Structures are given as C-alpha cells and as structure tokens.
Amino acid sequence: MNALIARLVAKRLGIMLISLLIVAFAVFFATELLPGDVAQILLGQSATPEAVAGLRKAMHLDQPAFLRFLYWLGGLMTGDLGRSYANNREVADLIAGRLANSLELAFVTTLFSVPIALTLGITAAMFRGSTYDRLVSVFTVSVISIPEFMVATLAVLVFAVYLKWLPALSVANDVHGLGELLRIYAMPVITLSFVVSAQMIRMTRAAVIDTLDTAYVEMALLKGASRRRIVLKHALPNALGPIVNAMALSLSYLLGGVIIVETIFNYPGVAKLMVDAVSTRDLPLIQSCAMIFCVSYLLLILIADLVAIMANPRLRNQ
Amino acid sequence: MGKIIEIRDLRVEAKTDSGRVVEIIKGVDLSVADGEIVALIGESGSGKTTIALTLLGHTRPGCAITGGEVVVAGRDTVTMSEAQKRALRGTEVAYVPQSAAAAFNPSKTIMDQVVEVAKIHHLMPLPEARKKAVELFKALALPEPETIGQRYPHQVSGGQLQRLSAAMALIGDPKVMVFDEPTTALDVTTQIEVLRAFKSVMRERGMAGIYVSHDLAVVAQIADRIVVLKGGEVQEVGTAETIINQPTHSYTKALIEAFHPKGRDPDARPESAEPQPILKVSGLTAGYGAVGSDGLPKFVILKDIDLELERGRSLGVIGESGSGKSTLARVIAGLLPAAKGSVAMDGVSLGQRTKDRSKEELRKLQIVFQLADTALNPNKPVGAIVARPLAFYHGMGGREREAEVDRLLDMVRLPKALRHRLPSELSGGQKQRINFARALAARPELILCDEITSALDTVVAAAILELLDELQRELGLTYMFISHDLSTVEAVCDRVAVMYRGEKVEEMPTSRMQSGAEHPYSKLLIASVPKLDTGWLDGLHQNPAISEGMNRA
Structure with missing residues (x-):
C-alpha cells in the first residue's frame, strides 16, 4: 500500500513539475504580448527616451525574451523568485504576507462551506425527489448562475450599507478579538462559500445517489438498517472518491479565482496582488503568483486522489 | 403444520418512466408451511422477485403494494410501520441476493x-x-x-x-429465508456446492424459505413445492414432483419443453463428401497486460489452443467463467492480438487485428455478443442498426437497403414494424434477434456466438436456438457457439470443445458428451448440469465424476 502511494505521489510530483514549466512558459510569453513597456510605465509619461532605454538596460529588458525566461527559471531553481519590477522588492517578501492572507481566507471558507455542502448534498440525496431536494437543487443552480460580483455587491449593499452590521472592507491588519475577526471575514467568506459550495453540493448529491442505487445498499436496507446507517455506513464511504475530487476542484478556486471577491472587499490576497502586477507588467511577480496557483491546484487534486485510494480497499490493497 | 407465510390477493403496481401505472402483481395467493421451501418460478417480469421482496415489507423504487396482505409469522408486512419493517428484516425474514458480488x-x-x-x-x-x-x-x-x-x-x-x-x-x-436467484450468476460446478450448502443448512435448521428462480432444474433440487408465475399471476402450484412430471398448465409445459431441447440429428443434414475446414486455429496463445521479454503477455488467458471448424457445422465451446472462452472468440475476431499461433480462414492466415484484415475477411466472420443491451446503440432505431453493415460491406443504399432490412428482420422472425423502434423498446429476446440480424446483414460464413442466450429466459432462449438452427440449414452458416450452459450447446452444436484454465482439454462430438467425456474436468462439468429430477442433487455424492472432479479442483 505504501509503495503504491509513494509511486503515485512521485509520479504526480513529476507531472507537476512539467505542468509548472508549461504554465510558466505560457504565462511569461502571454505577459510579453501585453502592450506597454515596463520601463515606460515605471518612469511615467514625462520620461526621456534615454532614461527609458537606460532603465531597460538595467533591468535586462533589452535582452531576448527567451533568455530572460531562462534567467528567471534559473533563479527559480535556486529558490530566488526574483525582484519585482515595480518596486524592486523581493517577490518572495511581497507574496509571503499576501499568501498568508489568502490562505487564511481560503481556510475559513473551507471550514465554513465544506460541512454545509456535505450536509446539504447528502440530505438532498437521502430525500431524493422530495420538496427539500428540489429546494436544494433550485438553490444550487441559482447560485451557480449568479455571478459572484453580484452576490458580493448585494452583500455589501444589504449588510454594510443598509443594515450596517458589517464593514464593507475587509482589512485584516487591525483585528482585536474574535468578534471583530468574524465581522471582517463574514462577507467575503459568505460570498466565496456561495460560489464554491454549489458545485460541491451537486457533486455530493450525485455521487451519493449513485451509490444509493446499488445492490449493496438495497441489501443493507433488507438487513433492517436505518436510513441514516445506510447512507453514512454504506453509501458514503463508496461515494467518497468522487466527492473529494469535486471538493478539490471547488477549493482550488479559493486561491486563484477569488480576485473579484478580493477586489470588492479590498482584501489583500494573492489574487489581487497578481492583478495589480499585471497592470504594471511586473513579470516576476505575475510568474510567481501563477506558479502558486498551479501548485495549489495540483496539490489539492493529488490529495483528493490519495483520499480516494485510501477509501477504496480494492486500490488500497493492490 | 402451521403456515409461516400467507399471502392473500397481493397486488403491486409499478409506475413506468413515462408515468404509466401498471399492475405487475395481479392478485397472488401463496402460502408456505413451517419448514417448507417453496419455489417461485417464472421468466423475468413475471413478478417473482417483487413477491419475494414483499415478505420483507420492501418494494423496489417506483413500485407500491396496492392491495392484499402478506402475513409473515402472524403479522401483516403491508400494514407495518417503517420501524416495524426494519425490526422484521434480518431477524424474522432474511434475504439472500441474486448477485452476492454486487450485494x-x-x-x-x-x-x-x-x-x-x-x-x-x-x-x-x-x-x-x-x-x-x-x-x-x-x-x-x-x-x-x-x-x-x-x-x-x-x-x-x-x-x-x-x-x-x-x-x-x-x-x-430468521424464521424465513428468501433466496433470490442465488445461483444464477454462478458456474454449474460452483452452483452444486452452493446448492448443497443451502440445502443442508435449511434442512438442519428446519427453516421455511422462498426460493426465486427461473431455472426449473435447480428449483427441483431444493424446493418442496413449486409456484409457476407468469405476468404477475399464479399459473400452477404443486409439489416439485408433480410440476416436473405432470405439468398441466401450458406455460409450465413450455418451460419443461425448453429444458429438453431437441437434440441434433447429424444425419438430417446433407453430408458433404468431405468436411471442409473453414477456420483453423493453431497453437494460439493470448492474454492481457504488458508483453514480457518472452513474448508472452502478463496474464496469459489462452494456452496453445488448436481448433478446427468445419463449414456448415457448429462447434460448441464450454467451460466455466475465466476459462478463456470469450477471449478465444475475441482473438479469432481480431479484437485481441494473439501472442503466438495463427488463425486461418479458408486456408488463408488472418491478420492479428481487425485493421490488418481485408473487408472481405471481416465480412465473412461476424461476432455476436452476449449482452444485446450493451452491444446495440441505444440511440439508433433498429432499422439503422441493421442497415449499417449493409452499407459498410455491400455499399447498399436507398430502397435496396430498406428492402434488405425488412428481409433480415423477417429472417430473425421479427415484424417489420419494429424497425422504427429503439433497442430500449424491445424485449430481451427481440434485442438478441436484432443483435443476430446485424451479424447476418454482413452475409457472413462464420458467426461467433458469445453466450448469446445466457441473459435470456429459458423459453425465449429455446426459441433463439431454434432460429439459429434453421438459419444454419437455410444459409449454410458455421457457428462457434460459446456457452457455459451445456444444454444449449447440446441443442445446437455438432462438436464440443471443453476449455479449462485457458486450455482446450477435450473435444468430442456432442452426441458423446454424456457418456464419452474422458478428461476429469469435462466429466465434472457435464455431471454438474442439474437434471430435471428432484433426487439429482442428493444422488450426486454417488457420482464418481463429481467427487473426483471436486477433489481435483
């Protein structure tokens, strides 16, 4: 079992490296294609052509793009993420604080949305076809269809502007006590939970329904098992694989895809950092953010696969 | 003796996908005495499992009990609350499922x-x-x-x-055991062990039971009384002895008749001067998985098989599941490349894979799969399914093709009106006929039939076998007939090859099958087929082929 998992992990890490390389390459050249010039942007409209050329040379921007890509890659190998073009600070320093913020938000959202999604998905499957099930379905479909900026804006409008319960901006810097923390996180977490749990609810419901239709579930029923026991002991363990995979997909959104929420609530996370970096053509920063999103996505999928294997004795005992 | 089970005027309704409500159990009366085993027998859709499940207070989704009572040990399961039903299940009434592998x-x-x-x-x-x-x-x-x-x-x-x-x-x-076709998914040799175990346990504990099956011979071994069902109604009730020896109802008679297929009369067919081989398989070795350094795949399924099929004749291939029967058909059809050996048709060696074979070679050799359900495209009407090989092999189009489709449907004894239906709108037997018509459309010379009657009810299967026989005589077809059911092989084949763990252990004329088998495994396999005789199972321990074979296995 351990050998199997070790082999899988090694294989996945290998694939991860290749994916990262491809992503890095794609992002680098996509950024190259962006109009505008870093030196020009940094020096402003009134800069003399000589000053711009000088800065370009100083930043190695006059060298061919491919060479610069290799430099950057070489730096990455040695753990050097490079320096930001925009403010000449270490990219690692810039990201560190932001990443912590993002992870915090992702963590709180996960803690909040996963239990809710699981409960709704499982109960909807248990009472398939009932009014409750339909209500959950209608709810999830509408949440999927409503764009998150709409949810976020509405939340701000209702809770911050009219009711004045919560602050419109989520600045985590000056937090005193748990109550304040909750108040600050409430709106971004609710908005994000809306977005990520809809998919999880639907997938959980589908996976549990699939297993509820099997012969072994009917057998459990004919052994006199209660509905609760049938679902929790017989159906759920076999539905775990697909459920965890759906969760990994949804949760991976919490790092890279939260830009709208971060912008609306002015939350200092990585996604916002990346978008700011794009506007200043800050290549090293963009690259590093892209790498982080990619790694987090691949790691989540890997964890999901490992859980699926552990849940299946057929795979576990290979 | 008291009655442990009393079913009175039971009615069950089912709602179809289209919302139509159909009565599937139409007023069934049934009783089981203490310590008695009663068999429910009938084709699929006869309602036998539905009745058995009501004993546990359960109906499958979409079904509902609409009338009558099901009294088990003095209590009516129809009027029980959910909690009472739960308490009953497993303690008073227990269920043995059809496919334990899935249960x-x-x-x-x-x-x-x-x-x-x-x-x-x-x-x-x-x-x-x-x-x-x-x-x-x-x-x-x-x-x-x-x-x-x-x-x-x-x-x-x-x-x-x-x-x-x-x-x-x-x-x-439990006081009552409900067996739902518990041996249907098993090989005959395994079936004996399971039946024996069931019978001795039931006898020892003096338990009452309901045994659901479509196999009369199996039921004859274990049941005291037999209830014959059709279309949700009881057709005939009697002791096992009477039902088997003096059936009165026409459906029961048909069931028993289907059990004794008309044997082949080899003299009835024109004897060609010299039997011409159409297919020759020599030294065939094949399997699945990565090919190793010795040129053999990781899992070798077939080992050094030699076979010869004579034109216009049928070869049966029998053996338990996992013996390599289907793999043999796949290799011959070019769906799986052989590791060693060759397959030659009319003296010409065939390519390893279908893509290496000419269209003409493909046309001459057709394969029919076991499950028509999965072999037919569910989204295509029957007419289009049958027309496809006509266009592919013969370039037919337009009216000519339409006429040919009608002719083929007629050939497999199906009304022309069926051509516009989807496979899901046909019965199991009809689907298998379409499956066969599609193979016929190519105008093949050799048809590989892979367990084509295994998923069908006895009576329906018998009709398909009769059709196969007729078509062989009319069209001079050659069949390779793969089956785990010896009686079907006996019904349509001239010769029979016995497969065991990937090897062909014996080949003999079908007529010699009962008496002339020499290999211990063949003997075991042949002796394991249940006979329509209530004493067969109990008499088995005196059969040397069984005891010897079991010890070997």
Whole structure:
C-alpha cells in the first residue's frame, strides 16, 4: 500500500513539475504580448527616451525574451523568485504576507462551506425527489448562475450599507478579538462559500445517489438498517472518491479565482496582488503568483486522489 | 403444520418512466408451511422477485403494494410501520441476493457485513456474533472459516460470496429465508456446492424459505413445492414432483419443453463428401497486460489452443467463467492480438487485428455478443442498426437497403414494424434477434456466438436456438457457439470443445458428451448440469465424476 502511494505521489510530483514549466512558459510569453513597456510605465509619461532605454538596460529588458525566461527559471531553481519590477522588492517578501492572507481566507471558507455542502448534498440525496431536494437543487443552480460580483455587491449593499452590521472592507491588519475577526471575514467568506459550495453540493448529491442505487445498499436496507446507517455506513464511504475530487476542484478556486471577491472587499490576497502586477507588467511577480496557483491546484487534486485510494480497499490493497 | 407465510390477493403496481401505472402483481395467493421451501418460478417480469421482496415489507423504487396482505409469522408486512419493517428484516425474514458480488459493500470487510444484522438489531454482543459467523462459515463449507471474514468482497470468489451472503442472512436466526436467484450468476460446478450448502443448512435448521428462480432444474433440487408465475399471476402450484412430471398448465409445459431441447440429428443434414475446414486455429496463445521479454503477455488467458471448424457445422465451446472462452472468440475476431499461433480462414492466415484484415475477411466472420443491451446503440432505431453493415460491406443504399432490412428482420422472425423502434423498446429476446440480424446483414460464413442466450429466459432462449438452427440449414452458416450452459450447446452444436484454465482439454462430438467425456474436468462439468429430477442433487455424492472432479479442483 505504501509503495503504491509513494509511486503515485512521485509520479504526480513529476507531472507537476512539467505542468509548472508549461504554465510558466505560457504565462511569461502571454505577459510579453501585453502592450506597454515596463520601463515606460515605471518612469511615467514625462520620461526621456534615454532614461527609458537606460532603465531597460538595467533591468535586462533589452535582452531576448527567451533568455530572460531562462534567467528567471534559473533563479527559480535556486529558490530566488526574483525582484519585482515595480518596486524592486523581493517577490518572495511581497507574496509571503499576501499568501498568508489568502490562505487564511481560503481556510475559513473551507471550514465554513465544506460541512454545509456535505450536509446539504447528502440530505438532498437521502430525500431524493422530495420538496427539500428540489429546494436544494433550485438553490444550487441559482447560485451557480449568479455571478459572484453580484452576490458580493448585494452583500455589501444589504449588510454594510443598509443594515450596517458589517464593514464593507475587509482589512485584516487591525483585528482585536474574535468578534471583530468574524465581522471582517463574514462577507467575503459568505460570498466565496456561495460560489464554491454549489458545485460541491451537486457533486455530493450525485455521487451519493449513485451509490444509493446499488445492490449493496438495497441489501443493507433488507438487513433492517436505518436510513441514516445506510447512507453514512454504506453509501458514503463508496461515494467518497468522487466527492473529494469535486471538493478539490471547488477549493482550488479559493486561491486563484477569488480576485473579484478580493477586489470588492479590498482584501489583500494573492489574487489581487497578481492583478495589480499585471497592470504594471511586473513579470516576476505575475510568474510567481501563477506558479502558486498551479501548485495549489495540483496539490489539492493529488490529495483528493490519495483520499480516494485510501477509501477504496480494492486500490488500497493492490 | 402451521403456515409461516400467507399471502392473500397481493397486488403491486409499478409506475413506468413515462408515468404509466401498471399492475405487475395481479392478485397472488401463496402460502408456505413451517419448514417448507417453496419455489417461485417464472421468466423475468413475471413478478417473482417483487413477491419475494414483499415478505420483507420492501418494494423496489417506483413500485407500491396496492392491495392484499402478506402475513409473515402472524403479522401483516403491508400494514407495518417503517420501524416495524426494519425490526422484521434480518431477524424474522432474511434475504439472500441474486448477485452476492454486487450485494456486498466493496469498502467493508466481509465480517463487518455479516455481523451487521446482529449489530443493527442488538441481537448479541459483537464478539459473540463473530463467533457465530465463523460457525456459519463452517456450516456452509467455506474455506478458512476463521479468517475469511477479514477479507474484502473482491478477495473471495463468486461462489464463496454467495455462501457468505447466506451466512449474512442466517446470523439473525430468521424464521424465513428468501433466496433470490442465488445461483444464477454462478458456474454449474460452483452452483452444486452452493446448492448443497443451502440445502443442508435449511434442512438442519428446519427453516421455511422462498426460493426465486427461473431455472426449473435447480428449483427441483431444493424446493418442496413449486409456484409457476407468469405476468404477475399464479399459473400452477404443486409439489416439485408433480410440476416436473405432470405439468398441466401450458406455460409450465413450455418451460419443461425448453429444458429438453431437441437434440441434433447429424444425419438430417446433407453430408458433404468431405468436411471442409473453414477456420483453423493453431497453437494460439493470448492474454492481457504488458508483453514480457518472452513474448508472452502478463496474464496469459489462452494456452496453445488448436481448433478446427468445419463449414456448415457448429462447434460448441464450454467451460466455466475465466476459462478463456470469450477471449478465444475475441482473438479469432481480431479484437485481441494473439501472442503466438495463427488463425486461418479458408486456408488463408488472418491478420492479428481487425485493421490488418481485408473487408472481405471481416465480412465473412461476424461476432455476436452476449449482452444485446450493451452491444446495440441505444440511440439508433433498429432499422439503422441493421442497415449499417449493409452499407459498410455491400455499399447498399436507398430502397435496396430498406428492402434488405425488412428481409433480415423477417429472417430473425421479427415484424417489420419494429424497425422504427429503439433497442430500449424491445424485449430481451427481440434485442438478441436484432443483435443476430446485424451479424447476418454482413452475409457472413462464420458467426461467433458469445453466450448469446445466457441473459435470456429459458423459453425465449429455446426459441433463439431454434432460429439459429434453421438459419444454419437455410444459409449454410458455421457457428462457434460459446456457452457455459451445456444444454444449449447440446441443442445446437455438432462438436464440443471443453476449455479449462485457458486450455482446450477435450473435444468430442456432442452426441458423446454424456457418456464419452474422458478428461476429469469435462466429466465434472457435464455431471454438474442439474437434471430435471428432484433426487439429482442428493444422488450426486454417488457420482464418481463429481467427487473426483471436486477433489481435483
């Protein structure tokens, strides 16, 4: 079992490296294609052509793009993420604080949305076809269809502007006590939970329904098992694989895809950092953010696969 | 003797997908005395499983009991509350499922599932339940009774799982056992062991039981009385002896007739001056998995097979599941490349894969698969399915093709009006006929039939076999007929080859099958086919072929 998992992990890490390389390459050249010039942007409209050329040379921007890509890659190998073009600070320093913020938000959202999604998905499957099930379905479909900026804006409008319960901006810097923390996180977490749990609810419901239709579930029923026991002991363990995979997909959104929420609530996370970096053509920063999103996505999928294997004795005992 | 089960005027309705409500059980009366085993027999759709499940107060989704009563041990399950039903299940009435392989939860150990009844109903402490389970494993003649419970379902064989499912049912000491076709999915040789285990346990404990089956010969071994069902109504009730020897109802007669297929008369067909071989398989070795340095695949399924098919004749290939029968058909059809050996048709060696074969070679050799359900495109009407090979092999189009489709449907004895239907709108037998018509459309010379009657009811299967025989005479077809059911092979084949663990152990004319088999495995296989005789199972221990074969296996 351990050998199997070790082999899988090694294989996945290998694939991860290749994916990262491809992503890095794609992002680098996509950024190259962006109009505008870093030196020009940094020096402003009134800069003399000589000053711009000088800065370009100083930043190695006059060298061919491919060479610069290799430099950057070489730096990455040695753990050097490079320096930001925009403010000449270490990219690692810039990201560190932001990443912590993002992870915090992702963590709180996960803690909040996963239990809710699981409960709704499982109960909807248990009472398939009932009014409750339909209500959950209608709810999830509408949440999927409503764009998150709409949810976020509405939340701000209702809770911050009219009711004045919560602050419109989520600045985590000056937090005193748990109550304040909750108040600050409430709106971004609710908005994000809306977005990520809809998919999880639907997938959980589908996976549990699939297993509820099997012969072994009917057998459990004919052994006199209660509905609760049938679902929790017989159906759920076999539905775990697909459920965890759906969760990994949804949760991976919490790092890279939260830009709208971060912008609306002015939350200092990585996604916002990346978008700011794009506007200043800050290549090293963009690259590093892209790498982080990619790694987090691949790691989540890997964890999901490992859980699926552990849940299946057929795979576990290979 | 008291009655443990009394079903009176039971009516069950089912709602179809289109919302139509159909009565599937139309007023059935039935009773089972203490210690008696009653068999419910009938084709699929006759309602036998539905009736059996009402004993546990259960109906499948979409079905509902609309009338009558089902009294088990003095209490009516129809009027019970959910909680009462739950209390009844596993303790008063226990269920042995059709496919134990599907009825065991793949993610839990066998022991956990066997003792679950004791746990749910708080019958006894867990260690005691485990001890009892081991006792049951012993009583059911399971290997390694002490440790088999620690395994997961995929780690034991089908026959063992079926006996384990009986242990799972017996753990709560039920008053009534419901067996739902428990041996249908098993090989004949395994079926004997399972039947024997069931019978001795039931007899020892003096339990009453309902045994659902479509196989009259199996039922004759285990049941005291037989109830024949058709279309949700009781056709005939009688002791096993009377039903088998003096059936009165026409459907029962048809069932029994289907059991004795008309044997082949080899003289009835024109004897060609010299039998011409159409297909020659020599030294065939094949398998699955990565090919190793010795040129052999990782899992070798077929070992050094030699076969010869004569034109216009039929060769039966028999053997238990996993013996390599279907793999042989796949290799001959070019769906799986051989590791060694060759397949030659009319003296010309065929390519390894279908893409290496000419269209003409493909046309001459057609394959018909076991499950018409999965072999027919569910989204295409029947006419289009049959027309496809006409366009592909013969370039037919327009009116000519339409006329040919009609002719083919006529050939497999189906009305032309069916051509506009989708496969899902046909019965199992009709689907298999379409499956066969599609092969005929190519105008083949050789047809590989892979278990084509296994999924069909006895009476329906008999009709298909008759059709095959007629078409062979009309069109001079050659069949390779793969089956695990010896009586069907006996009905359509001239010669029969016995496969065992990937090897052809014996080949003989079908007429010599009962008496002339020499290999111990062939003898065991042939002796294992249940006979329409209530004393067959009990008389088996005197049969040397069985005891010798079992010891070998």
